[in-house]
Amino acid sequence: MTASDAHRLAMIAGQLKVNRVNDDRTLDAIKAIPREKFVPAAYRGVAYVDEDLPIATDRYLMEPMVFARLALEAGIGSGDTVLDVGCGTGYSTAVLARLAESVLAVESDPDLAKSAESKLAALGVDNAAVIQASLPHGAPDQAPFDVIFLNGAVEVDPGGLIAQLADGGRLVCVRKHKGTSRAHIVRKTDRVWGGRDLFDAYTPVLPGFEAAPAFEF
Template sequence: MPDYSAARYNMVEGQVRPNKVTDHALVDAMSRIPRELFVPKASRGIAYVDEDIPVAKGRYLIEPMVIARLLQEAYVKPTDIVLDVGACTGYASALLSRMAATVVALESDAELASRAEATLRELGVDNVVVVQGPLEQGYAKQAPYDVILLHGAVAEVPPEILEQLAEGGRLVTVVSPDGRMGQARLFQRTGKVETGRILFDAATPLLPGFEPKPVFEF
């Protein structure tokens, strides 16, 4: 079994810290969680490169710098309940497990959900619950959430997911209205009002179910 500790160290020191990621819990999680276990075996040699890694048809692990900056901007606290929409193979959920109290990992693909559950169990993660269902609806059964992560780019954030935020809750994702270059954004709920702000540019692949709506021309 190859030792990926050097690659993990280089990812943190070369991609994460230089991009203003200073949250100690997050940096510690990225230094410890074996990202290589969350990609196909054939891709383990590139698990730590600064790119989105394909793990299934149309599904990716977001590149390390982008996921790190999104999670830092979410200001995850040890008492938070988090929803990871499009959990994929569970890498972001594993990171969040070291930052939050409870993580609900929502995945629509049965095989990916099974892989996520098995890998998290292998790592001894006991505060992540993997659930299966349509991504674009969120998971209202366990709402409200202090933090919601949409693990991929979206043309827009569905109102029904924003409604699952708790008072003061934060949602982070990459918004890409045309499916090309997008912008990482933070949305916050105060009372019945959601506000948003742009964080940085990111060319993150679209999350299935969140594609731009067709424009009809007459």
């Protein structure tokens, strides 16, 4: 067992299982993906710490506990199609691809999109693809999706993405609203959608989902 393997198991035991992530499918998917390969070289030694890690200017790899709980709450089945919004270097896509039938990852940063493609290919992930596009735009031409996973927080309603959900679909994200920051799930049924908060969570806001600056006199 390598040091990274040991750190990954320690992360699962000390960060995930103690925070209500006890689903075997979710844990096995996370256990199978080497998180250290998706962060810059300077951060590989701390790839499994319980905090967001920078991967580019104003972009982060989500904290393991928040990521794992969102993936669990999404209830991804083996026949589901997933839209992974803001995939960064592709870590989330690699994990979600082990849970779903297929994953389409959207990344707005061209360098991150190329990195994600390269890393997914190197790991042999053959049921995922990466496209470069605006994150709020998503991938309407490939919709509908059973699950939409946002790799970060939103300060505005992601209505354009909700419209891309299939009937029975779920969207998960971290929602910042009126001074609170909580994991959030949206469910769509018969063209009607409703959301609810899940647990307190913090992660940086994704590009394109920032609230407009408030006017100050």
